[in-house]
Amino acid sequence: MRTRQPLIGVLLVSLLGVVPSALGEEKKTSAGPPNFQDDIKPILREHCLSCHGDDTQEAGINLQSFQALMRGGSAGKIVVAGRASQSILFKAITNEDENARMPPSSPPLADAKIELIHKWIDSGLRASATSKSMVKERDIAFKPVSNAGSKPKGPPAMPENLPDVKVPNVTRPLPVLAMDTSPWAPLLAVSGQGHVKLLRTDSKAEIGRLAFPEGVPHVIRFSRDGSVLMVGGGRPVVSGHVVLFDVKTGKRLAKIGDEVDAVLAADLSPDQRLVALGGSGRTVKVFSTTDGAQKHKLTKHTDWITAIAFSPDGTKLASADRAGGIHLWDAQAGGILLNLAEHKGAVRSLDWRSDGKLLASTGEDGKVIWWDVTDGFPAITKSNAHPPRRTPGTYGEVPNGVLAGRFDREGNLVTAGRDRVVKTWTPKGEQKQAFNIDSGIPISSAVSHDSQVVFGGTSEGEVKSWDVKK
Structure with missing residues (x-):
């Protein structure tokens, strides 16, 4: 005998248009x-x-x-x-x-x-199965521009006959807080106690040193043409400065800023006319390199400034803080353009891709984000880029912070994490290689000018290097 549908079901269907699935069957x-x-x-x-x-x-x-x-x-x-x-x-x-x-x-x-x-x-807030995604299509493919990096007309700058620098005796090596490579020459600059060490990226041989009596270098950047080296740092709760050096001669070209604490973040504009710096004061200050005058004071941040970077064309300035905030500024006028909100922990690095389309940020929340700077959308997000490794005897939450991130000229990104791994990523955000470090934590990273060698600076004062697969 055929089972009859309960009367209440029939009434609900006829009166309210309720389909059987709504009466108990899961949709x-x-x-x-x-x-x-x-x-x-x-x-x-x-x-x-x-x-x-x-x-x-x-x-x-x-x-x-x-x-x-x-x-x-x-x-x-x-x-x-x-x-x-x-x-x-x-x-x-x-x-x-x-x-x-x-x-x-x-x-x-x-x-x-x-x-x-x-x-x-x-996936785009689709209204129905036939609707299109509301996330707009983005062209984030890497396309090198003709003047990317402002290649010098003559031979790229390399140090020659640098003066001797007396290095202080230390019982324990200073962590490699900062490093950078020349964009056009086989040259690596590495932070040290009261100095910057210069190495060849091909032979790893030391070329010389630059004295930084201002204190400890926290940030190092070559100019886009490789002729000037910017070093920012200082002495905690005492003073902070940014110094510009002539790469070839080692001559000090300018001393910028007069902070009451060490400079933790800084960058030199592509035309070498501006220096932006920041630190525990929670403000970003922009100075003229010609006369040292302050041009702008940017005050939107709520915590220590941890990273600063000018765009390749010099029109924009990105800054980040210890609370996870990232702001994009008009580098010339000083006005704010965008707030980039996604990180839930301190941002540890900012770097622009050489075509200026994307800005990469890394943070203590374990994220690596490639930002589309046209509207502040996170075009690519790796939420757990450096998964933490639990070693024997470790209890509680294991940190998975990403402490450094740098682009090479071909749009690949190099990151360093608390998991003791240095990784390379393609322009599409796909992982290419991973390099393990036996002791210490990689806290800084860089890529040689020819994209052949990756460098990582560790918490134990060592500089590690690895060859990159093409």
Whole structure:
């Protein structure tokens, strides 16, 4: 005998248009990328519409339909296509504070449902299975520009007959806090106690040293044409300066700034007319290199400045801080252009790709991000770029910070992490190689001018090097 459908089911179907799946059978998700109609609305109907539906709209938010959700609420948009981490809706359902997490007075949503909402937002907020992604297409392919790096007309600068520098005797080597390579010559500059050591990138032989009596170098940068070396640092809670050196002769060209603490971040503009610096004062100061006058004082940061970088064309200035904030400035006028919000821990490095399309940032939260600087969108994100390794006897949370990141001229990125690994990444963000360090932690990185050799400076004062596969 055929089983009859319960009368209540028949009435609900006829009167309310409720399909059998809504009476108990779990709705299946779509086969393709998640979409609102098939995947997200069933979750919202079960957990959210009593407070955020057509009848009631707490905080002005209506999640009953795709159109209403996209309108947002009284505080503005609640979803950002491609960025779940910056979407109010996703933040609300993943808030660690149970008093602030949605839905209220309820257990957290199941991990599978949270992951589905995350994928829906990141894949482009599709309304239905036939809808297109709302994440705009981006051309981030690396295309070298004709004047990338401002190649010098004559032979690239190399040190010649540098004066002798007396190196202090130390019981323990200073960690290699900073290093950089000349963009056009086989030359590596490495930080030391009261000096900078210069090495050949091919033979690794020492060429000479530059005295830095100002204290400890925290940042080292070659100019785009390789003729000038910028060194920033100082003495903690005493003084901080940036010094410009002539690479060929070792002559001091300029001394910039007069800080009351060590300079922790700095960069020299491509035309060598500006120096930007920062540190514990939480401000970015921009100075003229010709007369030392302060041009701009940028005050949006809420914590110590940890990284600064001019764009290859000199029109933009990026700065980062210990709280995870990154700001993009107009380098000439000093006005703010964009806030780049994604890192949840201290940002340890910033570097521009030579074509100026992307800015790379690395942080203590374990992320490596390639930013599209046209609108501040994270074009590529590696959330766990250097997975932590738990050694015997280690307890609690193992840090997975990424401490350094530098581009080569071909758009490849080199990163160094607390996992004691130095990695190389393609312009598309795909990992190429990984180099392990036996002792110490790599805290600085660099790439030779011909992209053949990768360098890592360790917490134990050693400079490691590896050949790169093509």
